[in-house]
Amino acid sequence: MTFSSKSETMIEFRDVHKYYGEYHALRGINASIKAGEFFSLLGPSGCGKTTLLRTVAGFEGISSGAVMVDGRDMADVPPNHRPTNMVFQSYAIFPHLTVEENVGFGLRKDPRSKEEKAREVGKTLELVGLTGFGKRAAHALSGGQRQRVALARALILKPKVLLLDEPLSALDKKIREQMQVELIKLQREVGITFVLVTHDQEEALVMSDRIAVMFDGEIAQMDEPERLYRKPASQRVANFIGTMNFLPTRILSDGARVATEVQGLGLVEVDASQVSGAATAGQPVVGFRPETLTILYEGQQATDREAWATVREVVYYGDMTYYDVVIDGTDRELRLSMRNVFGRPVLDIGTRTRVGWSPGALVLFR
Amino acid sequence: MTNPNRTRLWRSEGASGLTLISPPLIYAVLMLAAPLATMAVYSVFTDGYLTIEPILTAQNYIDTWTDVLYRSVMLRSLLVSVFVTAATVILAYPVAYFVSFNVDPSKKSMWLFLITIPFWTSYLIRVFMWKVILGYNGVINSGLKALHIIDQPLGWLNYNVGAMVLTLAHAYAPFAILPIYVALEKIDRSLMEAGQDLGETRWTTFLRVTLPLSMPGVIAAVLIVFIPTIGDYVTPNLIGGGKIPMIANAIEKLMLKADNKPLGSAIAISAMLIVGLVSVLFLFLNRRFMRGQR
Numbered sequence: 001m002t003f004s005s006k007s008e009t010m011i012e013f014r015d016v017h018k019y020y021g022e023y024h025a026l027r028g029i030n031a032s033i034k035a036g037e038f039f040s041l042l043g044p045s046g047c048g049k050t051t052l053l054r055t056v057a058g059f060e061g062i063s064s065g066a067v068m069v070d071g072r073d074m075a076d077v078p079p080n081h082r083p084t085n086m087v088f089q090s091y092a093i094f095p096h097l098t099v100e101e102n103v104g105f106g107l108r109k110d111p112r113s114k115e116e117k118a119r120e121v122g123k124t125l126e127l128v129g130l131t132g133f134g135k136r137a138a139h140a141l142s143g144g145q146r147q148r149v150a151l152a153r154a155l156i157l158k159p160k161v162l163l164l165d166e167p168l169s170a171l172d173k174k175i176r177e178q179m180q181v182e183l184i185k186l187q188r189e190v191g192i193t194f195v196l197v198t199h200d201q202e203e204a205l206v207m208s209d210r211i212a213v214m215f216d217g218e219i220a221q222m223d224e225p226e227r228l229y230r231k232p233a234s235q236r237v238a239n240f241i242g243t244m245n246f247l248p249t250r251i252l253s254d255g256a257r258v259a260t261e262v263q264g265l266g267l268v269e270v271d272a273s274q275v276s277g278a279a280t281a282g283q284p285v286v287g288f289r290p291e292t293l294t295i296l297y298e299g300q301q302a303t304d305r306e307a308w309a310t311v312r313e314v315v316y317y318g319d320m321t322y323y324d325v326v327i328d329g330t331d332r333e334l335r336l337s338m339r340n341v342f343g344r345p346v347l348d349i350g351t352r353t354r355v356g357w358s359p360g361a362l363v364l365f366r
Numbered sequence: 367m368t369n370p371n372r373t374r375l376w377r378s379e380g381a382s383g384l385t386l387i388s389p390p391l392i393y394a395v396l397m398l399a400a401p402l403a404t405m406a407v408y409s410v411f412t413d414g415y416l417t418i419e420p421i422l423t424a425q426n427y428i429d430t431w432t433d434v435l436y437r438s439v440m441l442r443s444l445l446v447s448v449f450v451t452a453a454t455v456i457l458a459y460p461v462a463y464f465v466s467f468n469v470d471p472s473k474k475s476m477w478l479f480l481i482t483i484p485f486w487t488s489y490l491i492r493v494f495m496w497k498v499i500l501g502y503n504g505v506i507n508s509g510l511k512a513l514h515i516i517d518q519p520l521g522w523l524n525y526n527v528g529a530m531v532l533t534l535a536h537a538y539a540p541f542a543i544l545p546i547y548v549a550l551e552k553i554d555r556s557l558m559e560a561g562q563d564l565g566e567t568r569w570t571t572f573l574r575v576t577l578p579l580s581m582p583g584v585i586a587a588v589l590i591v592f593i594p595t596i597g598d599y600v601t602p603n604l605i606g607g608g609k610i611p612m613i614a615n616a617i618e619k620l621m622l623k624a625d626n627k628p629l630g631s632a633i634a635i636s637a638m639l640i641v642g643l644v645s646v647l648f649l650f651l652n653r654r655f656m657r658g659q660r
Contacts, residue, residue, distance in 0.1 A: 057559075059563075
């Protein structure tokens with residue numbers, strides 16, 4: 001593994017199916033995860049993301065297909081012989097052992113001397129920022145510290161793949177955000193392939209090199225965070241990742257430029273590259289993110305196009321304000337976000353205002 | 367209402383707590399504490415002819431600990447209960463493990479219910495059942511004779527320590543299964559996965575994770591079986607045929623037939639101390655295993 005480069009495939013799912021009796025939990029998963037990549041499986045609960053992760057760890061068998069790790073079919077490899085280690089959602093810290101004993105748990109068969117192992121444990125504790133905690137009883141740790149013990153316990157074995165099953169979901173917001181950054185740094189430092197399962201889209205966007213969005217046992221989209229956010233493959237993905245506004249539309253002509261008539265916005269031409277997958281209801285819609293709409297204050301010119309709207313709701317966040325507005329001629333509230341810059345007043349409910357928008361920021365779902 | 371102090375006393379938490387526990391408290395004082403105290407007093411008095419002389423003496427205890435007869439009976443009692451405890455716990459553990467890990471959660475309560483069914487039969491009858499099975503003309507002997515495998519009944523089936531261990535182990539099995547089951551139920555299942563994930567097989571994971579975490583249950587089972595077995599009176603009488611007495615039989619004989627209540631009391635108190643000592647030892651062990659568990 002001295003020459004692992006980012007292009008090398010570490011994990012490959014080949015048409016993986018999984019049935020629980022009648023229930024079809026995984027419906028033909030095809031994906032490959034590169035060595036050294038921070039990969040996330042993102043989806044609502046019950047979408048199969050944890051099941052998929054557990055097929056890599058070996059805790060879950062598959063009904064058909066193949067799971068390959070580092071070029072090797074894992075079909076007959078039990079969990080204790082796989083080159084993977086897992087950070088469990090509950091952390092699964094052994095309550096009868098100390099922090100040290102937990103971290104060194106997997107070193108039993110390691111041929112090194114006791115002293116060398118102890119040094120390794122110390123080094124790994126330092127890596128996760130738990131120096132000096134070695135003698136503590138595991139139950140006397142906070143959630144964040146347990147999380148670190150679980151990480152250290154897995155990383156000390158130098159796995160090829162580290163599997164993380166919703167590792168941050170039990171932590172409160174502040175510690176969670178701090179751990180997100182630490183995990184990214186840690187992953188860069190150790191260079192191990194990380195596969196993270198999460199239902200938190202923000203967490204996935206922040207941490208991952210690539211994200212697979214899963215619904216109902218299938219991968220709906222697999223992309224880099226930015227592409228996933230900018231151009232969701234379907235209206236369902238768009239709804240799951242962040243906030244997106246939708247307006248019904250009618251397609252007038254097809255081709256390299258697609259002409260549509262959008263409710264309230266009028267005639268819009270979009271590039272073929274802005275056309276994406278299925279609209280949920282079957283009827284075409286255009287989608288746009290809150291930050292692509294701007295409130296135009298007195299004297300401000302729209303960079304592209306503008307429309308009149310009424311403010312229906314104001315949600316003040318400190319650094320940001322979210323407005324729910326209704327553009328004249330439409331029948332639904334659209335969310336837009338404005339950064340609160342000095343000297344820019346927060347509008348009141350009921351204010352009539354112009355909003356600026358740009359056809360280039362739209363995504364057409366058809 | 368005329369005396370505010372009395373009202374306050376009556377309403378105080380301590381008083382209402384005392385009211386709540388008073389029926390069992392009175393019962394415990396009369397039926398347990400008072401007899402125990404009597405025995406403790408008897409044990410340092412001198413035995414007279416049909417009377418107990420209030421003359422302080424240590425002779426009863428000296429006899430208890432030096433007389434070969436009582437020492438060997440005490441040792442036998444200890445040995446039988448160690449065997450019974452070991453057999454019971456070793457047999458109970460797999461059953462508890464099976465119910466906890468292999469039985470469908472919706473069927474667990476049914477399994478526990480089935481396990482307690484032996485308790486529906488009186489302890490005496492269950493012991494007697496083994497006499498019927500193992501006896502000289504019992505089920506096994508007459509069955510083997512009918513099949514012409516043996517001509518004479520096997521004498522060694524009954525009236526020995528082995529038969530007593532078998533009987534007692536059978537009688538106490540559910541007592542051992544339940545605490546072990548409870549301890550196993552409390553173990554987070556992801557810990558077993560973590561064990562395997564960190565390179566251990568199912569078996570070594572069991573040894574390094576499941577077994578140590580279930581030790582509080584095992585120790586509870588040990589105490590629950592050990593304490594009553596050591597003082598068992600019925601089984602040595604019925605299965606042992608009175609020929610291989612345990613400590614309770616010796617005490618009974620001294621108290622009633624031999625009319626030597628002071629010596630009987632001294633033996634009883636000594637036996638209690640031994641059991642107490644063993645229990646305390648196990649409780650300390652338990653505290654070690656309880657480390658890190660809530």
